[in-house]
Amino acid sequence: MYGFGQNHFWGNTVLNLLDLLTPETRNAPESGIVELVNCGREQENLIPLWVGEGDLPTPDFISNAASASLAAGETFYTYQRGIPALREALAAYHSRVYGMDVPAEEIFVTGSGMQAIQIAAACVASAGDEVLVPTPAWPNMAAAVEIRGAKAVPVPMDYADGAWSLDLARLGDAVTPRTRAIFLNTPCNPTGWVASLETLNGILALARERGLWIIADEIYGRFHFGAGDRAPSFHDVSGPQDPILYVNSMSKNWAMTGWRIGWIRAPRVLGQVLENMIQYSTSGVPVFVQRGAVAALTEGEDFLSAQISRAEQGRRIVMDGLSAVNRIHFAPPVGAFYLFLGIEGVTDTRRFALDLLRETGVGLAPGSAFGDAGKGFLRLCFARRHDHLEDAVGRIQAFMQRD
DSSP states (O other): OEEETTEEEETTEEEEGGGGSOHHHHTOOOOHHHHHHHHHTTOTTOEEOSSSOOSOOOOHHHHHHHHHHHHTTOOSOOOTTOOHHHHHHHHHHHHHHHTSOOOGGGEEEESSHHHHHHHHHHHHOOTTOEEEEEESOOHHHHHHHHTTTOEEEEEEOEEETTEEEOOHHHHHHTOOTTEEEEEEESSOTTTOOOOOHHHHHHHHHHHHHHTOEEEEEOTTTTOBOSSSSSOOOGGGTOOTTSOEEEEEESTTTTTOGGGOOEEEEOOGGGHHHHHHHHHTTTSSOOHHHHHHHHHHHHHOHHHHHHHHHHHHHHHHHHHHHHTTSTTEEEOOOSBTTEEEEEETTOOOHHHHHHHHHHHHOEEOEEGGGGOGGGTTEEEEEOOSOHHHHHHHHHHHHHHHHHO
16 A cells, blocks of 8 residues: 555555545534634734633642642542542532532543533434534534534524524424434523523423433533623523533633543433443543642632633623724623624624734634624634733724724
8 A cells, every 4th residue: 555645545446545534524624713723823913812711821729739649640540430539529519609419429520621522412412313502602512413423403593682592492493303412502602692590491391391411511600790600500490310411621710721621410320321431532531630620629719700800801891892893793791701793794704804813913713613603703702811802902993994
């Protein structure tokens, strides 16, 4: 066998290596967010507001806990479900935040929130099945479903009168005999929409009636700018036997995006299944990473509160500045840390984002990366330094005046 570029020869037969891949892998879409990042990574005077992370490094008390674990030689294989100390800390965190008893047996540590989503998708959807995804939505969920040969079915949300809403009748009409699950991200990336208790109850009723799983992505639940110190949750309306898989991550709350650690909360009857799924993917999360996560959960509430306050101030800066531009419109985000803004007269927001990046150095994510319902919008992350946000708003204003 001799290789020449993409084509390889086997005997007298010419093979294209891409054709030998499974269609699901070969056709996995390129991230529209990463495309912008790759275009502007080395640009001078860059203000990167395109990805879903703040600009603060992980605080020392978390890093020190991981360093101490490394120094102690905790570099071996460990519990597939997560070390007991972390599962207990996560159970205590759930109990504290949601005001209910959550046993450690329902917690499973994963190698990132993304792996939690992949495992959840693998548990509920096989080739030919369908998963309903209200959109605009973070594209990785749909990709996790479709890489398995299942279909992510978008259910467009409504944008009217400066607000996003989910039509439960439309969601119900999208259910077919092939539907296996509903994926719901609330608070929502990218729109900042937050599901009310009434909406959560309605989705849960639909899932119970049709025998569907719910994959509940509540990663931004603490970044909530409405009443209360967290967003409404399926924890508030569900019972212990409801078919819900909660996927979450350490990334946002404690500035740990690069650590790649998350978790699933699931009915304990699924314990062996989820342990198997972890075993056959990553075989567990490094102990020193888990030690850092324990420190975050047990010592990090003040840091998290400061992060939320900082994001709320950033929200105010970008909303006040961009609302002054006549052609820009948006729904004030109730949760998460993104402004999803539309621009009158602009339909190709990918091209707009590339032009804005090239001419001003401000990096935004095009709404088209979040599905067809996101076309005409751009996503701006405001969990950033306030002087950078003020500078970015000024550059956008000047760019719009030239346009």
